[in-house]
Amino acid sequence: MLDANLTQQLKAYLVNITQPIELVTTLDDSPKSRELAELIDEIAVLSDKVTVVPGGTDKRVPSFMIRRTGTDIGVTFAGLPMGHEFTSLVLALLQVGGHPSKAAPALLDAVRALQGDFNFETYFSLSCQNCPDVVQALNLMAVLNPNIHHTAIDGALFQAEVDARKVMAVPMVFLNGEVFGSGRMELEQIVAKLDTGATKRAAADMDARAPYDVLVVGGGPAGAAAAIYAARKGIRTGIAAERFGGQVLDTMGIENFISIPHTEGPKLAAELERHVRDYDVDIMNLQRAAKLIPATGADGLHEVVFDNGASLKAKTLVLATGARWRQMNVPGEDAYRNKGVAYCPHCDGPLYKGKRTAVIGGGNSGVEAAIDLAGIVAHVTLIEFDHQLRADEVLQRKLRSLPNVTVIVSALSTEVHGDGEKVTGLSYTDRKTEASHHIELEGIFVQIGLVPNTEWLKGTVALSPRGEIEIDARCATSIPGVFAAGDVTTVPYKQIVISMGEGSKAALSAFDHLIRLAPAETVAAAA
Structure with a gap:
């Protein structure tokens, strides 16, 4: 799975492993399991400190745990951490293998001092540029503190689980089975949510x-x-x-x-x-x-x-x-944020595979979002307030070539509808006729400027x-x-x-x- 250049880079990184690690795999005969097995084998041959241990018993298949040999220190990936998450994989290998983090020493000490049992689960998508920060922060915490455990889950691969837990935006983090947070979070933010004294200490430091x-x-x-x-x-x-x-x-x-x-x-x-x-x-x-x-x-x-x-x-x-991203400021938008209302098509688009979506905004960002989503979702309706799209003509030509895209101009979005748990539709008014219309859909991506x-x-x-x-x-x-x-x-x-x-x-x-x-x-x- 790794090309020659990536293999050489990874081999150079793995030299920094100081303590032996095991890659404990939970696989079956599915194509994704075979891909994961191939990836794991390619990693293991690059370092004599890495051993593959088959026969894992994780509830998610395919998955693997990176574990420090002879200890319970480790992190788990459910799925293949490629794309944006490949860096998370590399860092996990190094940190479980004893390579120190470059984070501030005071912050690392704060993680080590956390008391209680913390079982984190993070849903990510391979195209999400916000997800790696969260995955890497929680992985590091699991390495530093034996009371913390973390599993990073590819939401696109475990779609039934995503649907059951109503995950409609990534990264989405669960702590001990309950929603902990969504969106980009850095290590400092996570620690501050768990350690109520962290904010007060930071304030005192700034005042001084x-x-x-x-x-x-x-x-x-x-x-x-x-x-x-x-x-x-x-x-x-x-x-x-x-x-x-x-x-x-x-x-x-x-x-x-x-x-x-x-x-x-x-x-x-x-x-x-x-x-x-x-x-x-x-x-x-x-x-x-x-x-x-x-x-x-x-x-x-x-x-x-x-x-x-x-x-x-x-x-x-x-x-x-x-x-910051401009919001529609219509009824239902706040209630269904991260429940069907999203602002990053790259991050959350894969969660809407095969579903009906809308993009609000006909500038470059909106048209680019519609083009990206068209390759994933069942249908995209692009809604623009002006009487014409404002995107570059090259983008408009590409948009018009797509069979599963509808463009509506001179339209004012008026309300986001939902069933209490997720988005079910969008209402808009035709600015020329003042007629009201309703679209049934599952996702709305807002791209209307800053x-x-x-x-x-x-x-x-x-x-x-x-x-x-x-x-x-x-x-x-x-x-x-x-x-x-x-x-x-x-x-x-x-x-x-x-x-x-x-x-x-x-x-x-x-x-x-x-x-x-x-x-x-x-x-x-x-x-």
Whole structure:
């Protein structure tokens, strides 16, 4: 199953195994079991520390457990962890085999200290770019703490189980048989949900930090670029982000990032964080900004208050909180989110195999989603508010060539219907005739653009009618010493490469602001 290049890479990784491991397989005569057996054998021959143990008794077939020999330490995969989950497989082999994690030592200690019995089950799809973070975090927890167990399950392979447990979005995590969470979750978030004292400790740590010369709020491309450019000036720099990587984490394929013909959002986000960590930057992840208090006192410090109650102060700020998926804001949407209403066709599309779906939005994102889904689902109805599609013509031609796609324009979605457990249909109004229509379906994918994350800034910096932060050519806002960059601002064209440039510009502007305000000796030291 592995090509020559992948085999060589895997062999190089497996050199890092320090403790023998066993691959305990539960198989039958099905084609998928034969594929898994082939994969397991190919892995085992690459290291003398890996042994195959057939005859497993897991309730899911096919499946296998990676177990540290002579112990109960291990993780289980139900299905073949290929696609986006191949990295999860590699990390599991290494970590069960004794290779240490690069996560923060304090976080690893927090995992080891968790008390109780935790049996996690995660449903993933091989096309989901959000799933590996969750799978890898829970696998690591199972390796670190003997009270934690984890099974990663390919939802497409165990469809009956998915239907029975009403899994309609991935990743979906169950803890001890009950729903624990869905969507992307990082290790810090999972630990915080299990350890109620973690949030309080994080807040106390933030409160104790000295003021920054530049504090970046937001960890997407704009925020990362701003942090790097500020740190390179030798000034005290911090970055606080709700989730490092931002909207990039939800982007599947990236083909217009100059000099890199193709990459994927989670991979780029990881590279952004790795690059920031190369510099002397205080990184505070999973911190949502709640309030901005502009400088008024003699100290000239701006203050940002966060959801956990903590606050950080700085001489200058770079606001780069980005944007989020726009919602339809119709009855039923909230009630059936992750129960048929979804926002990521790449992640959740495989769960709707053979079902009827709708895509809301006729821009590039909506048409691309409809094209992707058409190869999986029974039928796609694309609904566009405008009188015509807004996507690139090349995408429209591809869409029109598909036999199982219906396009409806001049349509206003009015209500999501369901039976209490899952979506059953969608109502819309024809904007030309004002007639109401109803479509019976099982899934709705919303692709209608972005909303800037600026609710926490209302009443402080000037915002446009669309809620974007108004900036000038130097990324300055209406408040002296406060700058902004990226999708959260009025800068046209929401693109990764533009956000990076704007973040760099904002940091340089913040440094210029500091130079003009600081005493001469401070300027000399910073320069």
